[in-house]
Amino acid sequence: DVDTVDYQTSHRTITLPGLVNIAAFVPGLAKEGSKDFERVTKESIASGFSMIRVLPLGVENSLTDAKALQTAQANSKKAHCDFNFSVAATSTNAQQLGQLTTQVGSLFIPFNHLSGNINKVAAVTSHFEIWPAQKPIMTDAKTTDLASILLLASLHNRNVHVTSVTTKDDIRLIALSKEKGLKVTCDVAVYTLFFTQEDYPECTSLPTVKDQKALWENLASIDCFSVGSLPYQLAHDTKNGPCPSVGIVDSLPLLITAVCDGLLTIEDVKLRLHDNPKAIFELHDQPLSSVEVEMDRSYVLQPFEVWSPLVGRKLKATVKRVTFENTTVTLDGRVNSDGTLGSQASVTFHNPVSNAPAAAPEPSRAP
Amino acid sequence: DVDTVDYQTSHRTITLPGLVNIAAFVPGLAKEGSKDFERVTKESIASGFSMIRVLPLGVENSLTDAKALQTAQANSKKAHCDFNFSVAATSTNAQQLGQLTTQVGSLFIPFNHLSGNINKVAAVTSHFEIWPAQKPIMTDAKTTDLASILLLASLHNRNVHVTSVTTKDDIRLIALSKEKGLKVTCDVAVYTLFFTQEDYPECTSLPTVKDQKALWENLASIDCFSVGSLPYQLAHDTKNGPCPSVGIVDSLPLLITAVCDGLLTIEDVKLRLHDNPKAIFELHDQPLSSVEVEMDRSYVLQPFEVWSPLVGRKLKATVKRVTFENTTVTLDGRVNSDGTLGSQASVTFHNPVSNAPAAAPEPSRAP
Ligand SMILES: [Zn+2]
Ligand SMILES: [Zn+2]
Ligand SMILES: [Zn+2]
Ligand SMILES: [Zn+2]
Ligand SMILES: [Zn+2]
Ligand SMILES: [Zn+2]
Ligand SMILES: [Zn+2]
Ligand SMILES: [Zn+2]
Numbered sequence: 001d002v003d004t005v006d007y008q009t010s011h012r013t014i015t016l017p018g019l020v021n022i023a024a025f026v027p028g029l030a031k032e033g034s035k036d037f038e039r040v041t042k043e044s045i046a047s048g049f050s051m052i053r054v055l056p057l058g059v060e061n062s063l064t065d066a067k068a069l070q071t072a073q074a075n076s077k078k079a080h081c082d083f084n085f086s087v088a089a090t091s092t093n094a095q096q097l098g099q100l101t102t103q104v105g106s107l108f109i110p111f112n113h114l115s116g117n118i119n120k121v122a123a124v125t126s127h128f129e130i131w132p133a134q135k136p137i138m139t140d141a142k143t144t145d146l147a148s149i150l151l152l153a154s155l156h157n158r159n160v161h162v163t164s165v166t167t168k169d170d171i172r173l174i175a176l177s178k179e180k181g182l183k184v185t186c187d188v189a190v191y192t193l194f195f196t197q198e199d200y201p202e203c204t205s206l207p208t209v210k211d212q213k214a215l216w217e218n219l220a221s222i223d224c225f226s227v228g229s230l231p232y233q234l235a236h237d238t239k240n241g242p243c244p245s246v247g248i249v250d251s252l253p254l255l256i257t258a259v260c261d262g263l264l265t266i267e268d269v270k271l272r273l274h275d276n277p278k279a280i281f282e283l284h285d286q287p288l289s290s291v292e293v294e295m296d297r298s299y300v301l302q303p304f305e306v307w308s309p310l311v312g313r314k315l316k317a318t319v320k321r322v323t324f325e326n327t328t329v330t331l332d333g334r335v336n337s338d339g340t341l342g343s344q345a346s347v348t349f350h351n352p353v354s355n356a357p358a359a360a361p362e363p364s365r366a367p
Numbered sequence: 368d369v370d371t372v373d374y375q376t377s378h379r380t381i382t383l384p385g386l387v388n389i390a391a392f393v394p395g396l397a398k399e400g401s402k403d404f405e406r407v408t409k410e411s412i413a414s415g416f417s418m419i420r421v422l423p424l425g426v427e428n429s430l431t432d433a434k435a436l437q438t439a440q441a442n443s444k445k446a447h448c449d450f451n452f453s454v455a456a457t458s459t460n461a462q463q464l465g466q467l468t469t470q471v472g473s474l475f476i477p478f479n480h481l482s483g484n485i486n487k488v489a490a491v492t493s494h495f496e497i498w499p500a501q502k503p504i505m506t507d508a509k510t511t512d513l514a515s516i517l518l519l520a521s522l523h524n525r526n527v528h529v530t531s532v533t534t535k536d537d538i539r540l541i542a543l544s545k546e547k548g549l550k551v552t553c554d555v556a557v558y559t560l561f562f563t564q565e566d567y568p569e570c571t572s573l574p575t576v577k578d579q580k581a582l583w584e585n586l587a588s589i590d591c592f593s594v595g596s597l598p599y600q601l602a603h604d605t606k607n608g609p610c611p612s613v614g615i616v617d618s619l620p621l622l623i624t625a626v627c628d629g630l631l632t633i634e635d636v637k638l639r640l641h642d643n644p645k646a647i648f649e650l651h652d653q654p655l656s657s658v659e660v661e662m663d664r665s666y667v668l669q670p671f672e673v674w675s676p677l678v679g680r681k682l683k684a685t686v687k688r689v690t691f692e693n694t695t696v697t698l699d700g701r702v703n704s705d706g707t708l709g710s711q712a713s714v715t716f717h718n719p720v721s722n723a724p725a726a727a728p729e730p731s732r733a734p
Contacts, residue, residue: 121514121538147488148514151521155547169489180522 011296013320016270018275018289019252020254022187023138023163023312024083025057026228026245030068034075037242041080041342043306047334048252048291049227050081050324051283051345053105055138056088057229062110063087065096069103079342080335081324082286086138089122098130103181105281106136106161111145112124124149128156129365138163146170148298154182161280162186164228168214175221185280188215189228190251193258195309205230213359216263223280225272227251240307248308249319256293256317284345292321378663380687383637384657386619387644391450392424392596394611397435401442402430403611408447408542408709413656413702414617416594417448417691418650418712420472421666422505422530423455424596430454431497432463436470446709447702449653450690453505458490464598467508469528472648473503473528478512480706491516495523503648505530514587521549527601528647529553531595533574535581542588552647554639555582556595557618560625562676570604572597583630590647592639594618607674617677623660623684651712659688 021044028034037054044052046266054072056063063085072085084105084260089096097107109124131137138161141149146162146310150173165171165186177184193215197206207215215222231247234240258264277283295317301310322330329337386601388411402475404421411419421439423430430436430452439452454464476491482561498504504527508516513529517540520527530662532538532553544551562575574582582589598614601607622640644650644694662684668677689697696704 077489120536121510121540125540143488144515146509147516147518151514151518154518154521155543169487173488173492177518177520283507 005227011294013292013294014256014266015291016048016266016291017274018286018322018324019048019109019247019273019291020204020281020283020349021049021052021227021229021251021273022161022224022281023057023075023189023226023275024049024052024054025227025232026054027058027232027242029056029058029075030063030071031075032071037075038080038339039071039244040248041083042080042335042337042339043248045081045322045324045337045342046319046330046333047249048293048319048322048330049248050084050286050289050291051277052081052320053277053281053283054083054085055108055109056086057140063104064090064093066100069100073103073344076344079341079344080329080339081342082284082339082345083294083342084345089124089127091120094123094126094130094274097127101132106138107131109137109141109149111139111141111149114226121148124152125156128152128158133158136161137284140164142167142170146173150177150182150184151173151182157183159183159185159280161223163191164189164230165215165222165225166192166205167211171215171218171221172322175218177274178221185223185276186221187224187226187228188222189230190225190254191228191230191234191309193225195234199309200234200238203234204213205233205237217262219268223272223276225251225255225269234309235307243306245306246308249304249306250308250320252291252293253315253317254310256295257315259297260316286324288323290323291319294318294320368376378661379639380659380661381623381633383415383633383660384641385653385689385691386415386640386658387417387648388594388615388618388640389528389591389644389648389649390424390593390595391416391419391421392558392594392599392607393421394425394599395429396421396423396425396442396452397438399438399441404439404442405445405706406611407615408445408450409617409702409704409706412448412689412704412709413686413697413700414614414616414692415660415686415689417653417656417658417689418644419450420644420648420650421450421452421476422475422596423453423477424507425487429657430471430501431457431460431465436467440470443711445706446711447696447704449651449712450550450711451712456491456494457486461493461497462489464494466529468499468502473505474498476504476506476508476516478508478516480507488519490716491519492523495519500525505617507531511539513540517541517544517549517551520551524550526550526647528590529577530593531556531559531597532582532589533559533572534578538582538585538588542585542695545588552590552643553588554587554593554595555591556570556597557621558595558597558601558614558676560592561621562601566676567601567605570601572600572604586631586635590639590643590719592618592622592636602674606674610673611700612673613675616671616673617675619658619660619686620682620684621677623662624682627663627683653691655690657690658686661685661687 026036026040028036086106086108087108094102198207232242235242235246255269325341393403393407395403429668453473453475454471563576599609602609602613622636670678692708
């Protein structure tokens with residue numbers, strides 16, 4: 001599918017460190033015997049993500065107790081990249097989750113991805129008071145819920161990471177909060193930057209044109225990019241038979257094409273898919289992992305087994321090679337991985353004394 | 368109605384300064400030709416309140432524009448006590464209200480007393496950005512809305528006063544916010560301290576027993592007492608034909624009876640019905656006004672023309688005399704006022720340079 005190459009254009013290859021998807025969505029996460037986790041990790045490593053943070057974003061597959069977490073862990077015997085899980089807060093499980101902190105990457109406080117929203121101030125407060133101070137807390141809160149959780153985080157002197165920001169109001173609130181010294185970080189899903197409700201009116205999870213514009217204008221306030229559950233949602237809403245791995249492969253080509261078009265720099269991408277994720281979520285480094293991307297060669301994406309809104313569109317970047325644990329696991333679209341190299345990772349801290357971000361980010365190795 | 372005196376008990380008379388109801392409810396506030404304002408001010412002065420801050424708490428009578436404010440002002444030609452009005456924020460009227468600041472006591476941001484709640488962060492933010500920094504802002508926000516508005520106030524470095532707190536969660540959030548240096552003050556309606564949903568299951572505006580207990584335990588975090596719209600709501604919900612002046616006359620006897628019972632001190636009452644209201648809302652002092660209350664004489668309240676949940680209950684305090692503008696306007700329950708003494712008050716600042724509370728509160732003159 002990458003053969004339609006425009007030979008008029010000069011091109012170059014850049015090498016990035018192994019990337020992190022800080023908000024990976026696995027549909028059958030806590031469903032016994034599900035192969036979704038394996039598929040998602042395989043698509044991830046093929047796409048340049050050597051680490052994924054799996055968030056419990058689904059209604060049915062939410063990790064809200066030890067049993068669900070055990071099922072998810074049992075489903076993760078075959079892992080094509082490094083990973084960890086996050087548990088989901090409910091109105092009543094603060095104490096229970098307190099027992100699972102050493103097994104997970106963060107606490108996720110859902111407002112929009114779960115039935116039975118945890119919209120009580122007291123419930124959120126109980127999680128802030130029990131969850132260990134050094135472990136990350138994430139939320140998908142929006143509008144008033146977002147303001148509310150930012151206040152509670154501030155009152156309890158806690159960091160909070162807001163995932164999948166989609167609106168002008170929310171990014172402005174986050175930018176203002178950062179300006180005033182609140183310890184808040186955020187990510188925007190890659191699809192949010194490139195598709196709008198104008199393209200797909202049936203998908204209200206996409207931003208409006210105006211909201212998308214505001215997100216680009218506030219790029220400096222966006223700490224990370226993520227894949228998130230938006231591609232799956234878009235496939236569902238457009239009746240394109242969502243599959244677990246939708247959207248993952250599109251992320252890096254979309255972002256690097258934006259680099260070719262002058263909308264982003266390579267450093268912008270590396271910062272938001274590697275440096276900041278590692279620092280914010282205290283993820284171990286993966287020095288034996290890297291991604292080679294070929295830039296500036298235009299091609300039109302052809303239909304593939306996984307649906308993509310990019311089919312028929314012109315792109316200018318391709319993942320050529322992915323190296324993981326010193327092994328070439330992907331070369332020119334062919335994946336060579338048996339699922340034994342990935343491991344559950346970064347659930348305890350390397351250095352619990354220091355809470356500071358990594359001192360010197362690794363340079364991107366653009367030749 | 369105060370003749371059933373228990374002569375067994377010794378009694379004493381205390382003199383308080385003229386009191387302030389910081390959250391007065393006037394049903395026909397912006398209804399042309401309504402006499403509700405006159406009735407409310409008359410009941411207020413008869414009950415010891417020489418100043419009322421009228422909040423736009425009703426759905427139909429909300430002061431959201433210049434026209435409504437003009438109607439309210441036209442209805443206030445006869446005023447038996449001093450007063451001012453507050454205007455109500457909507458999603459779209461921030462600019463308009465900015466023109467009315469010199470005519471009103473504060474901006475009220477309603478979340479629970481209006482149809483068309485202003486629950487958008489951006490709408491509230493626009494009010495914070497336009498409303499003058501020195502003029503008070505009040506809100507009736509609860510739970511998540513309360514957390515949200517506290518964050519926005521904090522980000523914009525604004526004081527905010529929360530009216531009619533009714534729950535344990537909300538008073539705790541306010542207490543914690545105060546502790547962390549946020550500039551927030553609050554009031555609790557008098558009825559909230561003395562009636563619960565156990566007494567009147569049909570009135571969900573009343574606190575639960577547990578919530579009421581938490582309010583008493585957090586008395587130190589309660590800056591003011593108010594009459595509010597709760598008495599009207601209770602009369603409505605219990606089908607006791609709400610009238611504009613319900614609940615006003617009950618407030619001081621309830622509070623001073625609580626003093627007799629050792630639940631409060633006179634200073635607690637004076638602080639929350641005089642000192643703090645004057646300081647928080649920068650109200651002019653009324654040195655020619657005072658209230659004499661007879662304490663420690665038990666009596667059972669007899670039915671009166673205005674419904675009261677206190678009928679048949681034992682009380683231990685009676686308003687004996689109210690002096691306003693150096694004139695005795697109430698003596699032993701008889702009101703002698705023609706509505707010419709009250710005036711619109713404290714809508715501009717006495718001393719715009721200083722934003723600090725009054726240096727020395729006037730002492731209560733208990734003999
Ligand atoms: Zn590893
Ligand atoms: Zn706490
Ligand atoms: Zn569906
Ligand atoms: Zn690295
Ligand atoms: Zn006066
Ligand atoms: Zn602002
Ligand atoms: Zn009704
Ligand atoms: Zn005074």
